[in-house]
Amino acid sequence: MKRQKRDRLERARARGYQAGVVGKQKEACPYESLDARGHWLGGWREAMEGRGSGLFMK
Numbered sequence: 001m002k003r004q005k006r007d008r009l010e011r012a013r014a015r016g017y018q019a020g021v022v023g024k025q026k027e028a029c030p031y032e033s034l035d036a037r038g039h040w041l042g043g044w045r046e047a048m049e050g051r052g053s054g055l056f057m058k
Helices: 002-022 034-052
Strands: none
Touching (some): 002 034
C-alpha cells in the first residue's frame, strides 16, 4: 500500500516537472488532493527554476 501511494506521488511530481518544462502555468494542475497537488507543484517549481537558470530552451 505505501509503495503504491509513493509511486502515485512520484508520478504527480514528474508530471508537474514536465508541465513546467513546457511552460504551463501552475493553475493547470490536474490534481485535487492536497498531497498529489503539492508534489505536482514541487515538480513544477523545480522545472521553473531550471528554466530561469537557462537549463531548458523555450
